[in-house]
Amino acid sequence: QPELGGSLLHETTATIDGLPAARWLEEARTALAAMPNVTLLPRTTVFGYYNHNHIVLTERVTDHLATPSADLPRERLWQVRAKEVVIATGAHERPLTFADNDRPGIMLAESVRVYINRYGVAPGRRIVFVTSGASAYRAAADAKAAGLDVTLVDVRPDSAIGAERALAAGLRYLTGHTVIGATGTKAVTGLIVAPVSASGGIGTHVTLPCDCVGMSGGWTPSVHLFSQSRGKLAYQPESDIFVPATSVQNERSVGACNGTFDLAALLAEGWAGGAAAAKADAARSFAAEPATPLGFKPVRVLPTNANPLKVRAFLDFQNDVTAKDVRLAVREGFESVEHVKRYTTTGMATDQGKTSNMTALGLLSETLERPVPQVGTTTFRPPYTPVTFGAIIGSSRNELFDPIRRAPLHEWAQEHGAVFENVALWRRAWFFPRPGENMHAAVKRECKAVREGVGIFDASTLGKIEVVGPDAAEFLNRIYPNAWLKLEPGRCRYGLMLKEDGFVFDDGVVARVAPDRFHVTTTTGGAARVLAHMEDYLQTEWPDLKVFVTSTSEQWAVIALQGPKAREVLAPFVEGIDLSPEAFPHMAMRTGRILGVPTRLFRVSFTGELGFEINVPTDYARSVWEALYARGAEFGITPYGTETMHVLRAERGFIIVGQDTDGTVTPDDLGLGGMVSKQKPDFVGKRSLTRPDMLLPDRKQLVGLLSEDSRTLLEEGAQIVADLNQPVPMTMLGHVTSSYDSAACGRPIALALVSGGRARINETLHVTTPTGFAAARVVPPVFFDAEGKRVNGTVEAPAHA
Known part of the structure; x- marks a missing residue:
């Protein structure tokens, strides 16, 4: 609720220690607010109780404000580690289960009382209260005091009515009656009731005209948070309730959630629970007048003359579960309470069974002819009440909305003017522009430096x-x-x-x-x-x-040193590793030291040039990088970013998974079918690779594309067709996956997935552009150094495609 006080917020007749309940409540709240060691959180709900007294709350901060401050969040998530927890979550009124109890205007009796006493709203002018317990008498009396026409129907026989009878003075009330139906479609217009004899016989029915029904089947302690704490429940047959029994964490339950419903008693129990949690030896008694009306008779489904399998009597109003659904579940063989819950969906809605569970458990108990404790309860899962995703993610907005990871060399790149891009969760250097350079000029310069000298690249995000x-x-x-x-x-x-x-x-x-x-x-x-x-x-x-x-992604930083001069830059710093081509060939790895730092040195290349990937512990990344960068100055060392890396790898026909693949590509589609072992008995995906559809000749295959005019840069994602004269919609053969302006090739190049691509080499296809189509020739997907000589340090002048 939006303020503290529970049921006292709509209490108009009771007094506590001689004060009207409303005044006593206000004084208590004022005293608490003045205490420096107390934090009051109105508009806040505890929705989860986890291990080690981890309590999670959601506070609704601005939903109620017409013009909230821009500095305030809509909601706030609180996470508390408590030494002691006192649970005082109260109880939920049970609805009654009878035919047609879902008519609009049929509501809980205490809800009628809240509308009248707290909000000054009459839910109806002619109200019928139907109950199996004492508390509804108080609601009926308040409705009568508000000037409404009130009739009270009690399922219990007249002999079972106690002190609550005094509250019915001046009311028309019927005892020993059942409800056999309701009239009305868009709103309730009447309640059909009939007397029930001691032997269970149903007498002549009568229709009570009404425009509102307040029903009350007693009260169910709210044990959800206690159960979330893994506490064990005990069943009290005299009250037909489950109450907290064995605590697992430093917790105590007090008041109505503990099965104590008398106002004076539950106040005293709450005081004692708080004192015990605070390790204080204190007790206090409270005087509450008038006495709280107590006692009720549990009724699973109100008796009727009709066939119970044909009566639509609802248990769970949110999931539309009826009594006959539970009986059907048992006939279908579902006997476990958890199975019945899932078969019928009772208690699975956002209220987690707060109103429906005990009635459903009782009905299941009767149907199976087993005691309620043997049937057991379902699991009360968090959240206790619905929680918005916004509250859970909390501070995830602006820069925190999408967390960014920064590589070990991020600051160095930032200091040297890098422009960054987001790659997965990483912030990576995209390119390093010099004054007056745009991206294309910077990338062209970086590519040329790698091909002719040496480039240095932060590959730590691998x-x-x-x-x-x-x-x-x-x-x-x-x-x-x-x-x-x-x-x-x-x-x-x-x-x-x-x-x-x-x-x-x-x-x-x-x-x-x-x-x-x-x-x-x-x-x-x-x-x-x-x-x-x-x-x-x-x-x-x-x-x-x-x-x-x-x-070990965070443990190893990776510095890629690529280009014909890479070995000369690296050599002075390496200890314990022979860098000669004979001792350290391509696709080899050696362990040793660089600048005294342990390293795993890879002789690999994603550029097609002589290359090394230097793995060092993350903490040493910058010092190693700066030493290499200083040494490489005489060789024209150039830092390069991800865009240059993409161009260099595309020139050599190297793929990027997720860019040149789309989740439907096989190794053979990429021209890498030779990698698939024909000798191994099994591996992940082996059976699927032999399926007929995987072997079709018209599968999309990776090829290269060169625009015929040698100037047009094809767009990534552009669709490809064979014939421009075909009717619309045209048959698409595939799409462009990668496209760059290559300095080494002297022209734009592109990779594409094309249906039957390898059989189309030298064929001219047509690629969509913003203004129409561009003709492009299909070529093998390797545009530069097809023989792979440069990766072994054999430097030749760049040969244009």
């Missing part, structure tokens, strides 16, 4: 996974389509990772560090999903393999 154990090689042999068992320590291999459907999932270079240890790299955006993929298979498919996989 995913890195340590795969360790005696079965590490066997594990990789199963998770990748190519072979790994015979890879020697100190050597690297490129691997494509497939999903079970045979489509490319990720890729990267894997180095064997030792017989039982591999250093696996993944794409920047794929690190988390690859690790989860590996863990999934280890835990569910191959639990017998002795393998551990550990993310």
